[in-house]
Amino acid sequence: MEPRILVLDGNQRASLAAVRSLGSKGLWIAVGESALTSMAAVSRYCSQRVSYSDPYRSPRAFFDDVLREIETLGITFLLPITEATTYVLLQYRSEIPEHVVLPFPDTDAVEQLANKNELFKMAAESAIPIPKTVFCQNSKEGLDALGEIDLFPIVLKPFKSKILEQDHILSTQVIVANSSEEARAALNCHDYFNFPFTIQSFIKGSGQGVFALFNHGEPVCYFAHRRLREKPPGGGVSVLCESAPVDERLKSSAETLLRKAKWHGVAMVEFRVSADGTGYLMEVNPRFWGSLQLAIDSGIDFPYWLYLASTGRPVPKAVQEHRRVRWLLGDLDRLYLVLKAPSTSYSTGAKLLEIIRFLKPGLRTRHEVNRLSDLRPFWFELKQYLGALRN
DSSP states (O other): OOOEEEEOOTTSHHHHHHHHHHHTTTOEEEEEESSSOOTGGGSTTOOEEEEOOOTTTOHHHHHHHHHHHHHHHTOOEEEOOSHHHHHHHHHTGGGSOTTSBOOSOOHHHHHHHHSHHHHHHHHHHTTOOOOOEEEESSHHHHHHHHTTOOSOOEEEEESOSEEEOSSOEEEOOOEEESSHHHHHHHHHHOGGGGSOEEEEEOOOSEEEEEEEEEETTEEEEEEEEEEEEEESTTSOEEEEEEEEOOOHHHHHHHHHHHHHTTOOEEEEEEEEEOTTSOEEEEEEESSOOTTHHHHHHTTOOHHHHHHHHHTTOOOOOOOOOOOEEEOHHHHHHHHHHHHHSOTTTSOHHHHHHHHHHHHOOOTTEEESSOBTTBOHHHHHHHHHHHHHHHO
């Protein structure tokens, strides 16, 4: 059977990176999104565009639409990019035709990592550093636990970023509370604290990640990057980043967790490294990440190697090179935030310096979306960007 791949979540930059990676190897690619078209769908490497119901509003309708496209297009490999589409596919996995590869381990293994409450318990059992943690099943337990906490700030961390309900997906967020009053207000305000969550001590330090590909419990490759600019500037999505050596201590912790879960597929293991060098586990995301194109440009072709590993083919030996990648429109947003920031945050001189840095990102910096060999995704993104500004 000729391999046919359906990449979901076509408006994600990681989806575009995956489509370019797989399509450049001569593989047939279809791209799906809840809109009629998407950034990845206009790539030269996309052979077919499909649309489906919004998984957030109608998880079951979304899955039924994907099943229809599998049958209509003869799909043999299914690649979700976001947590929302991943969790829905895993929920109904038994209904996916046997010949279709979904590059994940069994659902229990995914739950071990994606469910933060279970993850932190497994990490503690494996002697992997975690923040001081109180496990709560609901907001009442959390409110009771606050009476025993006298050191702030604290972090209220839902057990998942996306909670799959019968008829919708509930999005959650991590909340940093600087006082007991702030924590109580958050617990009383947000419905997702009716589900399990943790209360953790706040770790001062820098965020660092280890990106990994595992083949049925065995590591294939690792990757790390360094964030040079983020949106918003105080910490957020990377808009300019470069490849970096993988920290051996963080790698060891990540490998311990992924081996214990008998992981198969890609994973993003996130840590916060304190001033003394201790890497505290923050979370594990069982999906691709926003700066995926940087890894591919650096010689670590995660999407294609995931496809090879999941279809029983040998994976090439990793040879990493140093690269730098910029998300242009994200970087433009960041510059706008800097320029409108008060002088107490950025002086006039600092703002001028940021303008110069924006105009001169570096000689060897590649653009993540806008590439001469495949320009239509950038024109699509730019059109969406300008439309959002007008609105």
